[in-house]
Amino acid sequence: MPLRLNMRETGFEQKFNALLAMKREVSEDVDSAARTIIEDVIARGDAALIDLSQKFDRVDLAKMGLRVGAADIKAAIAACDADALAALKLAHARIVAFHQRQKPSDLRFTDAEGVELGWRWSAIEAVGLYVPGGTASYPSSVLMNAAPAKVAGVPRIVMVVPAPGGVINPLVLAAADLAGVDEVYRVGGAQAVAALAYGTATIAPVAKIVGPGNAFVAAAKRRVFGKVGIDMIAGPSEVLVLADKSANAAWIAADLLAQAEHDTAAQSLLITDDKDLADDVVHAVEHQLALLPRKDIAGASWRDFGAIILCDRLGDAIALADRIAPEHLEIMAEDAEALATRVRNAGAIFLGGHTPEAIGDYVGGSNHVLPTARSARFSSGLGVLDFMKRTSILKCTSESLRVLGPAAIALGKAEGLDAHARSVAIRLNLG
């Protein structure tokens, strides 16, 4: 049974804080292991990648080769289920169409003082995409990471994916091909992150690394941050459903379980003003859970981290939603739109009963890489801007420098930076 809370009951604030503070993930301390691996890759390059892949993935890359060749990719595509491939193509087209709207504009203007100002966006020169192996090797995530990079205009997109026992999910390779990934290497773990950051004889270094991974990958990404850019460190996934009596309990239950099946550390939350709905959802979850192949995972997540909060009015729940800052927020209520506009912190909002979060995971078009673990308070889902950077541009004329110069000189002197002041003064013949 999930936790049941009521905003009215005494002690709610404490219980809600305990829910927020709940540690869903044991953060393994693998930092020193990651460090050793990174140092090995820096020192020995490809040889380290080969040895570590033998050790962790039981695959002989000296024989198989580090790079996944065009023929391998072609063969993988041929091996894919036709329906899945068609679905992947639909998803890709929609993701590209959505992200094309995120392309930022350059700016250049001349202000009243005659100073030209502006900025120019440019794509990052090379991006590495980490894709997990095994059961968490999701083709949809390949699209979600690679498509925005391609839309941004990144000229070189490199994918790394471990090949345990020599095997890579064919649909992952098909997604890479579809999204325009330029190079694919069958290497994973901290060693793949190190190779992307520092380069080896076979893998040229990139400027930024994105994509989810296990604790070793996360630790390696933290370590190479600075040398290269990284995206967020992804935590276990979560959903918050806000619903009133107009909502369908069975649909809510299905969405809570879709979240819960990801991981025993995933979290599914419901806030409602309708006690009957709350009870119906609990029963529907129990009923549907029994039918799921991943019922052990989903059941553990729901039991350990699931919660239902009863409130007097859904409007009261907005402040709670902002404190939860959910990765996914579904609103199934009569005034869903009005409620949504009042939410500050959420990775993505799914409006109305006909928008299960799974649509956003696959074919909606918006990105499914979203801020987890309350980081929607300060960060956004992945998008085109994550693959671009902005260079600001400044141009003074001799006249505009004469207008602004004295203030720059005054501030330089006030900060004890005389050479700053002098670099302006010398141009005004004041030096």
Add this chain to the structure above:
Amino acid sequence: MPLRLNMRETGFEQKFNALLAMKREVSEDVDSAARTIIEDVIARGDAALIDLSQKFDRVDLAKMGLRVGAADIKAAIAACDADALAALKLAHARIVAFHQRQKPSDLRFTDAEGVELGWRWSAIEAVGLYVPGGTASYPSSVLMNAAPAKVAGVPRIVMVVPAPGGVINPLVLAAADLAGVDEVYRVGGAQAVAALAYGTATIAPVAKIVGPGNAFVAAAKRRVFGKVGIDMIAGPSEVLVLADKSANAAWIAADLLAQAEHDTAAQSLLITDDKDLADDVVHAVEHQLALLPRKDIAGASWRDFGAIILCDRLGDAIALADRIAPEHLEIMAEDAEALATRVRNAGAIFLGGHTPEAIGDYVGGSNHVLPTARSARFSSGLGVLDFMKRTSILKCTSESLRVLGPAAIALGKAEGLDAHARSVAIRLNLG
């Protein structure tokens, strides 16, 4: 004497790579010290802040109070030099005007399948701004960090600044007041970062921490990343000047020295196609250096990290500039605009001889918080977007769900996520 290189000479590539790889900063390993401090602040809150400030800043905050009161700020403003204050106001107005143009637009559209998509930007709920104490306590940096947060609409901006011996630079407090900082606390170091991230009885926690600091502050920011957002970890500053024979050697020298005076680890580089200009700059630097109050710092930076690279044509230097990815790029050449458009990696570009970088540091209006240490390859200068986050919005109708649903079901099944597939199927009566 700075390093002199020539693109034509044999071994240039190796020497240039050595220049790029040059370690300008000894990265002190203060991580465990920062960790101990953070844990102390989590455990003891204000009491830890008071003890640590006594220890590191020789100030009794139990007596003086953690918060800088309105009367203190008023007194500080009254103590400021009038010219400096007027310059600060001009700078603030220009920074605000520039950053207002960075405010992003929300989007909402309905696509051909009847799916409503879009996103909404919202300000981060609370931001902490770290300001160093002592000689690196720059009022201009307060403006550069706080003004974009205010433009973004951040409802709570908190500043922390150490008060060694009880003293805070009055102009720093004036800048905070001008920029609309809501709360100021006289605490610094890793303890201030911990207080901002975790909160104490006096300091409520924030969602993101920005601003430069020493090694302890940087280590603390890395540690709290995830709990809160952080900006980049700033390294020593650098400038690259691209110049042809049309440029003024004395002006270039002044700009190289303005960079060099920041820090012995700062770096000033010149690439030119004109050997005479290169020689003239070397002489001008020597001449001007003697006149500077900070000649020891600037001299050491120029001697240890300065470099002049001779090329055949400036166009050849663009690839070098991209590899350097300078924080600041000044282009003083006849075809400055054309060269600028070819550069991918730079934090900011200063065009023409009348745009010394110091103008951008103070009154240009663009942000002076820029990516250092080659991070312009993957990141941008500070801006309004750093204080906002994007929530994506998705809304299907029953009809559009019927169109997209089957593809989502196919992908859910292909990924072994049956509950995902079911959450769509149940709405299409396929479950």
